[in-house]
Amino acid sequence: MNYFPDEVIEHVFDFVTSHKDRNAISLVCKSWYKIERYSRQKVFIGNCYAINPERLLRRFPCLKSLTLKGKPHFADFNLVPHEWGGFVLPWIEALARSRVGLEELRLKRMVVTDESLELLSRSFVNFKSLVLVSCEGFTTDGLASIAANCRHLRDLDLQENEIDDHRGQWLSCFPDTCTTLVTLNFACLEGETNLVALERLVARSPNLKSLKLNRAVPLDALARLMVCAPQIVDLGVGSYENDPDSESYLKLKAAIKKCTLLRSLSGFLEAAPHCLSAFHPICHNLTSLNLSYAAEIHGSHLIKLIQHCKKLQRLWILDSIGDKGLEVVASTCKELQELRVFPSDLLGGGNTAVTEEGLVAISAGCPKLHSILYFCQQMTNAALVTVAKNCPNFIRFRLCILEPNKPDHVTSQPLDEGFGAIVKACKSLRRLSLSGLLTDQVFLYIGMYANQLEMLSIAFAGDTDKGMLYVLNGCKKMKKLEIRDSPFGDTALLADVSKYETMRSLWMSSCEVTLSGCKRLAQKAPWLNVEIINENDNNRMEENGHEGRQKVDKLYLYRTVVGTRMDAPPFVWIL
Amino acid sequence: MEVTNGLNLKDTELRLGLPGAQEEQQLEVSCVRSNNKRKNNDSTEESAPPPAKTQIVGWPPVRSNRKNNNNKNVSYVKVSMDGAPYLRKIDLKMYKNYPELLKALENMFKFTVGEYSEREGYKGSGFVPTYEDKDGDWMLVGDVPWDMFSSSCQKLRIMKGSEAPTAL
Numbered sequence: 186m187n188y189f190p191d192e193v194i195e196h197v198f199d200f201v202t203s204h205k206d207r208n209a210i211s212l213v214c215k216s217w218y219k220i221e222r223y224s225r226q227k228v229f230i231g232n233c234y235a236i237n238p239e240r241l242l243r244r245f246p247c248l249k250s251l252t253l254k255g256k257p258h259f260a261d262f263n264l265v266p267h268e269w270g271g272f273v274l275p276w277i278e279a280l281a282r283s284r285v286g287l288e289e290l291r292l293k294r295m296v297v298t299d300e301s302l303e304l305l306s307r308s309f310v311n312f313k314s315l316v317l318v319s320c321e322g323f324t325t326d327g328l329a330s331i332a333a334n335c336r337h338l339r340d341l342d343l344q345e346n347e348i349d350d351h352r353g354q355w356l357s358c359f360p361d362t363c364t365t366l367v368t369l370n371f372a373c374l375e376g377e378t379n380l381v382a383l384e385r386l387v388a389r390s391p392n393l394k395s396l397k398l399n400r401a402v403p404l405d406a407l408a409r410l411m412v413c414a415p416q417i418v419d420l421g422v423g424s425y426e427n428d429p430d431s432e433s434y435l436k437l438k439a440a441i442k443k444c445t446l447l448r449s450l451s452g453f454l455e456a457a458p459h460c461l462s463a464f465h466p467i468c469h470n471l472t473s474l475n476l477s478y479a480a481e482i483h484g485s486h487l488i489k490l491i492q493h494c495k496k497l498q499r500l501w502i503l504d505s506i507g508d509k510g511l512e513v514v515a516s517t518c519k520e521l522q523e524l525r526v527f528p529s530d531l532l533g534g535g536n537t538a539v540t541e542e543g544l545v546a547i548s549a550g551c552p553k554l555h556s557i558l559y560f561c562q563q564m565t566n567a568a569l570v571t572v573a574k575n576c577p578n579f580i581r582f583r584l585c586i587l588e589p590n591k592p593d594h595v596t597s598q599p600l601d602e603g604f605g606a607i608v609k610a611c612k613s614l615r616r617l618s619l620s621g622l623l624t625d626q627v628f629l630y631i632g633m634y635a636n637q638l639e640m641l642s643i644a645f646a647g648d649t650d651k652g653m654l655y656v657l658n659g660c661k662k663m664k665k666l667e668i669r670d671s672p673f674g675d676t677a678l679l680a681d682v683s684k685y686e687t688m689r690s691l692w693m694s695s696c697e698v699t700l701s702g703c704k705r706l707a708q709k710a711p712w713l714n715v716e717i718i719n720e721n722d723n724n725r726m727e728e729n730g731h732e733g734r735q736k737v738d739k740l741y742l743y744r745t746v747v748g749t750r751m752d753a754p755p756f757v758w759i760l
Numbered sequence: 761m762e763v764t765n766g767l768n769l770k771d772t773e774l775r776l777g778l779p780g781a782q783e784e785q786q787l788e789v790s791c792v793r794s795n796n797k798r799k800n801n802d803s804t805e806e807s808a809p810p811p812a813k814t815q816i817v818g819w820p821p822v823r824s825n826r827k828n829n830n831n832k833n834v835s836y837v838k839v840s841m842d843g844a845p846y847l848r849k850i851d852l853k854m855y856k857n858y859p860e861l862l863k864a865l866e867n868m869f870k871f872t873v874g875e876y877s878e879r880e881g882y883k884g885s886g887f888v889p890t891y892e893d894k895d896g897d898w899m900l901v902g903d904v905p906w907d908m909f910s911s912s913c914q915k916l917r918i919m920k921g922s923e924a925p926t927a928l
Contacts, residue, residue, distance in 0.1 A: 262819070457907075560822075
């Protein structure tokens with residue numbers, strides 16, 4: 186390769202798009218490092234505090250697309266205070282100053298403000314694509330700046346963000362000359378929507394492929410929108426309540442029949458279930474169905490819909506589908522690759538839910554299944570052993586038994602053997618979430634067999650430090666370890682400090698680690714940021730004098746090449 | 761049942777239980793459902809797994825927007841009975857079909873509803889359950905499939921005797 190001129194090598198590198206592969210390429214030799222860094226267009230940063238924008242831009246001056254992730258995963262469950270960090274403004278400011286030709290920005294769990302959106306919209310002439318996932322801190326005013334100023338906007342994709350809806354006119358801020366939209370997803374907005382502006386926008390966007398509406402878009406508006414956009418591939422229905430005989434419903438039925446390219450359906454945030462039959466004509470084309478927000482769709486209407494979806498690859502639903510419903514999925518959806526079953530009754534009623542039977546049925550019926558997230562009331566080792574036998578190809582296996590510490594409901598044993606069977610059989614397993622009653626034994630199995638495991642979530646599990654040590658010593662590819670309410674302490678934390686250099690981050694909350702343990706760790710590993718989040722009583726730890734032995738409520742540590750961050754709030758101590 | 765001066769005091773007692781429900785057990789479950797942090801003094805002697813469950817922060821690991829969405833599974837509607845001094849409220853999502861709902865209403869207001877027929881509505885007791893739908897019209901309870909009813913019912917009214925027209 187070294188006999189080829191740089192342009193040729195660069196051209197070859199153009200075919201390598203995965204950032205992992207490009208990272209590997211850059212390590213081969215100095216000349217490849219140099220060629221690679223000038224040609225890299227897409228950069229992925231898994232932890233925004235591991236690096237800073239200046240160093241990013243020094244290495245990749247030609248970057249066009251940036252992905253940034255901020256808060257740790259457990260922030261999704263309110264375990265991380267809002268002001269913890271993950272601010273995007275400094276990044277946008279630095280990118281704007283450097284005049285890099287940014288075209289795409291993808292953010293996850295970051296704090297975004299209207300100011301940063303405004304700056305973003307004005308600083309990059311060719312900006313095309315904004316994807317915000319689980320972010321917060323901004324309002325529809327920020328969206329208005331994006332709409333108004335980004336002349337070539339292609340994607341505005343807002344997934345599960347907390348957006349302050351000022352009920353303004355952000356949709357009418359798209360100029361009449363904007364005809365380039367491909368993706369428009371505002372399902373997470375809670376407020377009213379300017380329907381006229383929306384319809385005009387959709388009508389002048391011939392390339393629109395993905396449209397996800399919020400609950401303020403009623404059925405008659407949906408009908409009109411679908412008439413304008415028969416080329417739609419991905420549709421998120423907003424409000425779907427109506428009297429089935431009305432003119433709008435008939436119009437909708439007719440419009441849906443024409444959407445022959447429709448492959449993905451979601452939403453139904455408010456639904457009259459008996460109207461679902463309008464979608465039956467296109468169900469046989471669907472590859473993705475997300476009804477996890479459709480609390481009102483269940484029972485026979487749901488089953489009838491699913492029975493039409495023979496080509497489904499991805500299904501997200503609520504557990505109100507029940508084991509019987511999952512059996513229907515298993516016999517209908519032979520192409521299923523990913524299944525997520527979310528809990529519908531979180532207030533403890535324990536009504537219709539799914540059990541180990543549903544999981545076993547799916548594993549038996551869907552040979553291509555590789556990713557599962559399953560919330561259930563109960564589980565058995567026998568069921569997990571069967572699932573492991575049926576589906577040795579799992580890449581992601583996330584099981585959440587709703588009651589913490591619940592044993593096998595038939596044998597009353599811990600679920601060590603069941604999860605052990607999973608990790609032993611599934612040699613490609615990259616992500617695992619555990620639940621139920623678990624001893625150190627399950628971690629022994631994980632350390633022994635889960636060779637490809639990159640992310641592990643542990644809650645209310647284990648007996649002693651040995652459990653955590655099995656994992657740290659055994660899982661060579663571990664990147665993200667998150668633990669809550671488990672009896673792991675300083676011994677496990679400090680056993681092999683160099684391990685954390687190979688990992689992106691470690692989260693431990695309500696465990697047995699102490700302040701002095703954390704301090705010792707910070708001393709031994711200056712290339713780690715060791716953060717203690719101490720919301721309740723800022724000063725109690727120091728004053729007590731038992732300071733060293735005080736248990737730390739929340740510990741979050743991560744490798745970084747730029748040292749201590751400067752934007753931490755007072756309740757975050759960086760040791 | 762305590763009846764003083766013709767008033768059924770238990771009926772007016774402020775509590776969180778299901779209308780018509782007497783048991784402490786129900787009270788505890790509703791406490792859980794109401795999802796607030798008030799201590800339930802009555803439940804100290806009960807075996808109480810549910811309250812502990814709901815108060816673990818961040819468990820189950822579900823995003824808050826999903827949790828909020830699911831709480832929409834509670835839909836309280838006002839129930840009025842002709843001649844009764846005050847209205848009640850019931851959660852329609854507690855019931856899966858008409859018989860369950862009618863039984864609960866009968867318990868709550870101490871009446872019996874007649875026999876339903878498509879042709880003639882409710883016959884036999886002089887009490888007629890009606891509801892206000894999303895268009896604001898007053899409809900007879902029982903004509904449409906349960907799902908359709910429960911998603912369009914805004915209010916319930918039990919018409920009595922002379923006010924309920926004999927031909928509906």
